[in-house]
Amino acid sequence: MQKASLDGGLIGNSAVGALIDPHGNIVWACLPRLDGEPVFCSLLSPPGRDEGAGAFSIVLDDFSHAEQAYERHTAVLHTRLFDRHDGGIEVTDFAPRFQLHGRVFFPAMLVRRVRRLTGNPRVAVRVRPLFQDGELAPSITFGSHHIRLVAPLQTLRLTTNASIHGVLEARFMHVHDTLSFILGPDESLQGGVAETTQRFLDETIAYWxxxxxxxxxxxxxxxxxxxxxxxxxxxxxxxxxxxxxxMTTSVPEHPGSGRNWDYRYCWLRDAYFVVNALNRLGATATMERYIGFILNVVSSAEEGVLQPVYGISGEARLTERIAPALAGYREMGPVRIGNQAFEQIQHDVYGSAILAATHMFFDTRLRHRGDENLFRQLEPLGLRALANYHQPDAGLWELRGSQRIHTYSSVLCWAACDRLALIAAHLGLDDSTRIWRESADRIHAEICANAWSPERQAFVASWGGDTLDASLLLLNEFGFLAADDPRFAQTVKAIETELKHGDFIYRYIERDDFGHPENAFMVCTFWYVYALHALGRHNEAHTTFIRLLACCNKQGLLAEDVDPRTGEQWGNFAQTYSMVGLINCALRLSRRWDQAY
Structure with missing residues (x-):
């Protein structure tokens, strides 16, 4: 086992996911769903605990080097391992996803295939899941072609055409024929494992x-x-x-920081950015499903009060606890399960929810269009925004030790009222249009009066404050300020002066609950590219974006944070915020198709 890193690839099927390190080890996978038990968790536990504990490893005897790449335009990952005697194997990892019987088949299942490339390679297969947050090794039973991994909360079945005893004993064996492994629920496989693996692989490649x-x-x-x-x-x-x-929890934002959080949940803010980016790409089905999730959450919210984060089934309580059996990423604990942010007050959530739902009224591609009934469902959220735009909260950076009237939260409350006014006008609801437009204009005026600092000649992070934060780069993105409004250019200039360090924008530089941030939050620099482009500083935007692309790992993936001194990635992986930033910048900066040739 190698030192934990974020250099590998991600596989999944929108039911489960797994992180495969550069040497073909499954080092992180939660089953039976994205927020389930981390049955493969060696990403967060010390390699020396037990040999291969918390991982699913294909170990090549006399290993020399490895190569890794995705099957083009798919979520299927190939890792090639070579020994010192010209022997080589290819490990193919994926989670099945394809059309079956008129619907998408995406089981809670991981599939691995090992095939010989050259020479006479020998491999040892080590399947060492851990349960109950790393505390419990499963009991094992087996049959002629399967191994059952039995734990109190779930039982997994590994079906394979490899030697069962060879796998149980992790003995080295020659790879003559292709070896197949299907790991999933404790159910008998219908059909031969090799044939099923090949069919699942072909269908999954075709689907993506x-x-x-x-x-x-x-x-x-x-x-x-x-x-x-x-x-x-x-x-x-x-x-x-x-x-x-x-997909991960507790990868620290920077070494030894204690900024270790569980990100396997649905933040309304983050999810809005995701669906907005996917909508720009034309991936409307994912957006429609998310809007359905939002509406279910809204219908369950008493008096329109929303939490910032929910479980992936809409669970409200995400009580945070420590997993003592896991030492953490490179032994930098704690490892947290759950996220206490569900208890926080973050007023921007009302704007995030309404911004996501706004698509339903204006995007004619969607199957389910917004109507007056949906508009009336959203109005309680607007009323909450109207009641709270000038109230203190934890802010989008989720400060645990202080509350302020955050400018970003106020701007999102303005956006809630502004979009409701636009929707009402679209529906021909004149009285509602007038009410919500007057509300939005009043909030806008108060933000401008209280969040603009004459001394800094910029909008600041909180009303009456004097510090900056990177979310102010989005004032034009949300339509709060026009790109040619001099206050926007002045705010960007102030952020460049104070928050830009080398190539990167920090989210803020002031001390918080855990000290001063040491690494740059990746998405903030993408927001800076948005602002540069809006201001017509296209060459600077392009140069900055190219530097950000260089931060991607070899598989094109980004984590949450980057060390500006070394370029190493930190924070949870792969971070949707960061991937959204990449998409949005590329769409802004790319040439038009009629300029391509």
Whole structure:
């Protein structure tokens, strides 16, 4: 086992996902769904605990080097391992997803295939899941072609055509024929494992390549945008429509920081950015499912009060606890399960929910269009925004030790009222249009009076404050300020002066609950590119974007944070915020198709 890193690839099928490290080890996978038990968790536990504990490893004898790449335009990952004697194997990893009997088949299942490439390679197969947050090794039973991994909360079945005792004993064995492994629920496999693996692989490749052909891509950076779009889709839980912020928990924002959070849940703010980006690409089905999730959450909210984050089935309580058996990423704990942010007050959620639902009224591609009934469902959220735009909250950065009247939250409350006015006008509801437009104008005026700092000559992070934060780069993105409004250019200039360090924009530089941030929050620099482009500073925007692309790992994936000194990625992985930033920048900066040739 190698030192934990974020250099590998992500597989999944919108039901489950897994992180495969550069040497073909499954080091992170939650089953039976995206927020389930981390049965493969070696990403967050020390390699020396037990040999291969918490991982599913294909170990090549006398290993020399490895190569890794995705099957083009799919979520199927190939890892090639070579030994020192010209022997080599290819490990193919995927989670099945394809059309079956008129619907999409996406079981809680991971599939691995090992085939010989050259020479006479020998491999040892080590399947070492851990249950109950790393505390419990399963009991094992087996049959002629399967191994049952039995734990109190779930039992997994590994079906294979490899030697059962060879796998149980992790003995080295020659790879003459292709080896197949299907890991999933404790159910008998219908059909031969090799034939099933091949059929699932062919169908899954075909599914993803067909899906890619349905989305819009810019002329430039097509492969990067496609990889980002696939990654966002992997983070969308098809069963309910929820979109998680990332597949992992507790990868620290910077070494030893204690900023270790569980991101396997649905933040209304993050999810809005995701569906907005996917909509620009034409991936409307994911957006429609998420809007359905939002409406279910809204209908359950008493008096329109929303939490910032929910479980992927809409669960309200995400009580946070520590997993003591897991030492953490590179032994930098704690490892947290759950997220106490569900208890926080974050007033921007009302704007995020209404912004997402606004698509239903104006996008004629959608199957279910917004009507007056839906508008009336959204109005209580607008009333909450109207009541709270000038009230303190934890803000989008989720400060745990203080509350302020955050400018970003106020702007999103304005956006809630502004969009309701636009929707009402679209529906011909004159009285509602007038009421919501007057409300939006009043909020706008108060924000301008209280969040503009004459001393800084810029909008500041909180009303009456004097500090900056990177979310102010989005004032034009939300339509709060026109690009030619001098206050926008002045705010961007102030952020450049204070928050830009090298190539990156920090979200803020002031001390918070955990000290001063040391790494740059990746999406903030993407927001800076948006602002540069809006201001007509296109060359600077292009140069900055190219530097951001260089932060991607070899598989084109981005985490939450980057060390501006080394370029190493930190934070939970793969981060939807970051992948959204990549897509939006590429769409802005690419040449038009009629300029491509």
């Amino acid at each position: 390549q067909r899906w890619v052909r349905t989305i819009f891509v810019p002329v430039d950076w097509q492969d990067e945008v496609i990889r980002a779009a696939i990654t966002l889709k992997l983070n969308a839980f098809d069963d309910t429509g929820a979109i998680i912020a990332a």
